[in-house]
Amino acid sequence: MEFVSPEGLRLDGRRPMEMRQIRAEIGAVSRADGSAIFEMGNTKVVAAVYGPREVQNRSQQMSDQALIRCEYSMANFSTGDRKRKPKGDRRSTEISLVIRQTMEACIMTNLMPRSQIDIYVQVLQADGGTRSACINAATLALADAGIPMRDLVTSCSAGYLNSTPLLDLNYVEDSAGGPDVTVGILPKLDKVTLLQMDSKLPIDILENVVQLATEGCKAVANYIREILLENTKQLEYRRGV
Amino acid sequence: MEQRLANSWRQTVNEKNFIVNALLSELRVDGRRPFDYRKLTIKFGKDDGSSEVQLGHTHVMAIVSGQLLQPYKERPNEGTLAVFTEFSPMADPSFEPGRPTESAVELGRVVDRGLRESRAVDTESLCVLSGKLVWAIRIDIHILDNGGNLVDAANIAALAALLTFRRPECSLGGEDGQQVVVHPPEMRDPIPLIIHHLPIAVTFGFFSNENIMVIDPTHHEEAVMTGRMTATVNANGDVCSIHKPGGEGVNHRVLMHCLKLAHVKAGDITAKIKDAVEIYNTQRALRKIKRHSSSVALDVGGTPAKSGEKQNQVDGSQLPQSKFKDEASSMECDATSSGQEQNNKRDGVSQKFIGGPSSWDPYSECVNPDLLKASLASHGPATQRTQKGSRSETKAEEPPQEMKIDSSPTDAGLAAAQNNEGKTLKDAVKPKNKRKKKKVSSNSGN
Numbered sequence: 001m002e003f004v005s006p007e008g009l010r011l012d013g014r015r016p017m018e019m020r021q022i023r024a025e026i027g028a029v030s031r032a033d034g035s036a037i038f039e040m041g042n043t044k045v046v047a048a049v050y051g052p053r054e055v056q057n058r059s060q061q062m063s064d065q066a067l068i069r070c071e072y073s074m075a076n077f078s079t080g081d082r083k084r085k086p087k088g089d090r091r092s093t094e095i096s097l098v099i100r101q102t103m104e105a106c107i108m109t110n111l112m113p114r115s116q117i118d119i120y121v122q123v124l125q126a127d128g129g130t131r132s133a134c135i136n137a138a139t140l141a142l143a144d145a146g147i148p149m150r151d152l153v154t155s156c157s158a159g160y161l162n163s164t165p166l167l168d169l170n171y172v173e174d175s176a177g178g179p180d181v182t183v184g185i186l187p188k189l190d191k192v193t194l195l196q197m198d199s200k201l202p203i204d205i206l207e208n209v210v211q212l213a214t215e216g217c218k219a220v221a222n223y224i225r226e227i228l229l230e231n232t233k234q235l236e237y238r239r240g241v
Numbered sequence: 242m243e244q245r246l247a248n249s250w251r252q253t254v255n256e257k258n259f260i261v262n263a264l265l266s267e268l269r270v271d272g273r274r275p276f277d278y279r280k281l282t283i284k285f286g287k288d289d290g291s292s293e294v295q296l297g298h299t300h301v302m303a304i305v306s307g308q309l310l311q312p313y314k315e316r317p318n319e320g321t322l323a324v325f326t327e328f329s330p331m332a333d334p335s336f337e338p339g340r341p342t343e344s345a346v347e348l349g350r351v352v353d354r355g356l357r358e359s360r361a362v363d364t365e366s367l368c369v370l371s372g373k374l375v376w377a378i379r380i381d382i383h384i385l386d387n388g389g390n391l392v393d394a395a396n397i398a399a400l401a402a403l404l405t406f407r408r409p410e411c412s413l414g415g416e417d418g419q420q421v422v423v424h425p426p427e428m429r430d431p432i433p434l435i436i437h438h439l440p441i442a443v444t445f446g447f448f449s450n451e452n453i454m455v456i457d458p459t460h461h462e463e464a465v466m467t468g469r470m471t472a473t474v475n476a477n478g479d480v481c482s483i484h485k486p487g488g489e490g491v492n493h494r495v496l497m498h499c500l501k502l503a504h505v506k507a508g509d510i511t512a513k514i515k516d517a518v519e520i521y522n523t524q525r526a527l528r529k530i531k532r533h534s535s536s537v538a539l540d541v542g543g544t545p546a547k548s549g550e551k552q553n554q555v556d557g558s559q560l561p562q563s564k565f566k567d568e569a570s571s572m573e574c575d576a577t578s579s580g581q582e583q584n585n586k587r588d589g590v591s592q593k594f595i596g597g598p599s600s601w602d603p604y605s606e607c608v609n610p611d612l613l614k615a616s617l618a619s620h621g622p623a624t625q626r627t628q629k630g631s632r633s634e635t636k637a638e639e640p641p642q643e644m645k646i647d648s649s650p651t652d653a654g655l656a657a658a659q660n661n662e663g664k665t666l667k668d669a670v671k672p673k674n675k676r677k678k679k680k681v682s683s684n685s686g687n
Contacts, residue, residue, distance in 0.1 A: 093346040101487030105468070184487070191490025195470065197483040198358040203500050206480050210493070 003161040003173055011172055012041075019156070019168040019216050020129075024136070024227045026144045034145025038137035041170060042127035047137035049145040051117030065109035067116045070100035072134060074123040095131055102155075102184050102194045103138055108148040117147060128171040129157045131182050135194070136220055143228055152224055155184035155194060156216030158209050160201060165209045167216050181206070183213035187221035249335035252464040260465050264453045271297070271459060276502060278457045281510065283401050283517040289431065289525075290406030294398040297459065298388025300332075303380060303398035305406040309369065309421070310377040320367020320375040324353040324399065326382045333387035351484050352382065352396050355440040355473035359481035362403060363435035369411055369421055376408060378434070389460035392471050396442035397514060404518045405525075407431035440481040441510045442473045443503035447489045454495070456506065470496075472503040476511040 004010055014020070020041030029035035032048035039045075055061040072095040073087035086092075103119060119141070121134040132155035139153050159169045161178045174180055179201045184194030192214070197206065260270055267275055279297030286293065290305035312319060326349040328336045336342070341349070356362055367376035380402065382395045409431050411423045446458035447468035455462060458469070468489025473482040480500060 090346045090350060093343055094350050097343045097347055098486040103487070105487050105489060181483075186490045189490060191492060192485070192496060193468075193490040194487050195483050195485040195496065197480065198354045200359040200475075200479045200481050202479055203497075203504070206500070207497055210496070214493070 001176065003176060004164045004166070010166065012170060016164050016166050017212065017215075019219060020170070022220060022223055024140055024224065026140060026227065026231045032141070032145075034141045034143070034147070036137050036140035036144060038133050038140060040129050040133045040136075040168065042125055043123075043129050043133045043170075044125040045121060045123050045130065045133040045137045047119065047121045047134065047141040049117065049119050049138070049141040049147065051145065051147065052112045052115035053117075055114065055116040061114055064113050066107070066112040066114075068100055068104045068107060068109065068119070069116065070096050070103065070119040070121070070138075072096040072099055072121050072123075074126060074130070078123045078126040095134070098131070098194065098196070099134055099138060102135055102153055103142065105193045106139075106149045106151055106153050106186060107142065108150060111148055117142075126171070128169050128174040129182075131155065131196075132157050132184075135184055136224065140224060140227065144231070151186040151188045152221055153184055153193060154187060154217045154220040154224060155182060156213050156220055157182045158213035158216065160205060160209050165205075165212045167212050179206075179209070181209050181213055183210060183217055185214055185217045185221075187218055252461065256461065257465050260462060261448060261450065261453070264448065264455065265450070269455065269459075270461060275454060276456045276506075278506060278509070279459075281397070281513055283397065283514060285401070285405055285517075285521045290402050292398050292401035292405065294394050294401065296388070296390065296394040296397070296457070298386060299390060299394045300384075300386035300388070301391065301394040301398045302383045302385060303395065303402040304383075305399075305402040306379050306381070307376050307406070307408045308379065309374050309411075309423070311373065312368070312375040316364075317372035318368045318375075319364040321377045322353070322357055322362055322364065322380070323377065324349045324356070324380045324382065326352075326384070326395070328384050331386075332384045336384075336387070347486070348392055348395055349382070351392050351442065351471055351473070351482070352380075352399050354482045354484070355396060355442060356399070356403075359438070359440050359473075359475070359479070361436060361438055361440050361475075361481070363437060366435050367408075370413070370419065373419075374421055378403075378406075378408075387460060389463050390444050390457050393442050393444050393457060396440070396473070397510065400436075400439050400441075401514055401518060403434055403436060404514070405433075405521055407433050438475040438477060438479075439511050439514060440473045440475050441503075441507040442471050443506045444469060444471045445499050445503075447491055449489065451491075451495075454499070456502065470499060472500055474500070474503045474507045476508050478504055 004016060008015060010016065012020075020043075021039075023039040025037045027035060028037045028046055029048040032050055034049040035047060037044065037046045052066055055067055060067055071087065072092050074083055074092065076083050076086055099119065099121060107117065119138050121138055123130050123134070135153055135155040139149075142149060143152070156167070157169055157174075158181050159166045159173060159176075159178050161173060161176055166173060169180060177199065179197060179199040181197045182194065183192060185192050192210075195210070201209070263270060264275065269275065271279075273279070279299075280295075282295040284293045284295075285291065286304075291303070293300070293302045295301075310321070312321065326341060326345045328341065328345045330336045330338050362378065367378065369375060380399050382399060384391055384395070407426075407430075409423050409426060410429045411421050414420050414422045444457060446455045446462055446466035447470070448454070448465065449467050455466070458466060463469075466489075468485070468487075468491065470483065470485035470491075472480065473484075474480050483500075
């Protein structure tokens, strides 16, 4: 199947280096300390953050840092065929672990000892790149909750089909069986914190694909900064400044 | 990261500082340099498809098994591969019995990704009946001792087990070609899996100080390190999978450097795995030949007709069951060593032996000396006679013995094995006058 036409257009009309349209909204869940909805094309994800609050399980309390917990779940209606088990399956467990460790790298946990921060991410619509959308949504939600972070964490995926590196794969391109690289970076520090790749790729091509994904992450970071600035302006306005 | 459970071991601050300071001078606590692997030993179990790997103190076992199942709907022509992990509580104080923890699931998925997505195992050759029956290969990884870096050890164990696994050969039969016949291993040699390349997992540990990086972290180093990355590469230079689940951020440069290092290490480890598998395969081949000759020796000079028949049954387990006599004679032609004495003893004992272990009675009477003498007497010419293919003459010389002859070939195969065992065990109990000859026979035969 042809994923990149001879004119250089992909299945949804994008160019190989083009990302899908992103849209973000802060404050979707009113009861949560911080929440956000993040959309990357047709992939829609909602994240809610509770914390810092008292550790529920005393045995897990850490005296020098905050405990971060994360739960990733996909809604039954998020995929084409109705999913039977939204969470608890192995893929969800792995992604929960990955998101938790990614956010742990950027949250300044030593400022909040003996407390717990819960990050709940739910996928409402899955069209490829759910992992990236979840991390971006979690970053926004954490910022909304006012939790101190070293830097934003942004994430984007890239692949390699028909000998072309493609940025931001959708579901069809993802399930084509080609390599799928998900990168998460700390944009200001320019460090890679998350890197997952599957399927075979020679090292030099991998380098190009990772570079492409990193560029995508930086574009997402710019957008997130804009959104946060806009949000802060709104808060000031409501305060009457 | 495992410091969440109450049972877990917590590292002291002193230990942590010691490890970090030592690493600043490129020294590791166990004496290695930062990019050295620990000692790797690969052992195999007696069955095909089971391996045991020791990487330093880390001890992991992998067992591969296959089953005929329905394929997935989306891929009706491909077999399936599934990886299951078992973090035994004896491996680490923080492992609890019950549901697999996050790290267990993660390990399973990293090994699975390396094998499945990179198409290391050829799944299309596992298809028997498209859309109906395919081979489902299951890899069970058991962690026996957590000395750090479980992923690498588990990956090597899984690869070694896959390389030595043999699945039964099956063919299509029946009127419409839809019936699947699975041939037992005694009838047809089981065939190995087709493995295109070996994806080797190499784990790196990152610390809060940018200049420090280690390969193959031990358990203590794992508690100190702030980030890790597992790169699964093969010896051809392809990267099969990368797993860096968050943690400390690193530069692009460092990442690429890690991948190149991983490529070098993968070459070493691939060579070690291949050597170990070679040794195992030659041993296996030798074992097969030995088994063949000892079972042949059973019926050579088969004077007592019934025992001869029994041996035919035994041989029938190795060859298709059609014509016993012809087979027996052909087996005799193939017969290698076994002096006449041994055959006598074997015959004598096998006369006594009736079917499975339940009928073995250590207190039953010994071999009848008269019978023995008779068999000795008739034994000389007996071999030539049986080679001619006629058994009836020899039959007359021996009082017919009631022998429970198992019908199915597999039972006979079992009985043959027990026959051999029964002989050695019985020999241990038998009185001394019989033992000498029997010991010789049992030693040379088994």
